[in-house]
Amino acid sequence: MKRNATAVWNGAIKTGSGKISTQSKTLDNTQYSFKTRFEEGVGTNPEELVAAAHSGCFTMQLSAFLSEEGHTIEEIQTKCEINLVEGTIIGSHLTVEAKIDGISNDEFQKLVTKAEENCPISKLFNTKITSSATLS
Structure with a gap:
């Protein structure tokens, strides 16, 4: 593809x-x-587009891992913040909020980390990628 x-x-x-x-x-x-x-202006920028790509890719990957484990997903919401310093992206932080039936927080955190490490956009980056996740 x-x-x-x-x-x-x-x-x-x-x-x-x-x-x-x-x-x-x-x-x-x-x-x-x-x-x-x-600055501020109407329109997009490369870092915003990278953030959209990373949040979308990660969320789909997490959904796949949760589904493989037999969990029912009500909703996963992921915000990605790209940190650009002196012309270099130095990090990508994923903030995840999810509603998943019948999953322990330990298992959820394990699958979040697995998705963080395995989504194709994460694999593309040569930068530190972090996340924080909340199960509700």
């Missing part, structure tokens, strides 16, 4: 702007710029 996205940039780094489109067209000429990346 191969997926793609395209970025187009016009102008200088601080005054220019770009548009990002995905193969699925979920993002279709979505605006991004220096302002949306380093």
Whole structure:
């Protein structure tokens, strides 16, 4: 399987702007710029897109591991925070809240760690990845 996205940039780094489109067209000429990346502005930025990819991938992987163990999933919500310092992503933190019937906290934490280590986006990163998870 191969997926793609395209970025187009016009102008200088601080005054220019770009548009990002995905193969699925979920993002279709979505605006991004220096302002949306380093200040406040309407549009997206690469770190936000990485956070979306990591939270989505991790959540699907956790769902797969929970299902393999026979657990019924009511809901899993994952927030990903990407930490960019001096031009380098130095970490990705996943905050997980889940409603799962009949699972102990110990087993849940074990499967969270397994998903954190095994989702394809986690494997792509060459950075520290951490998580905190709450079972409700």
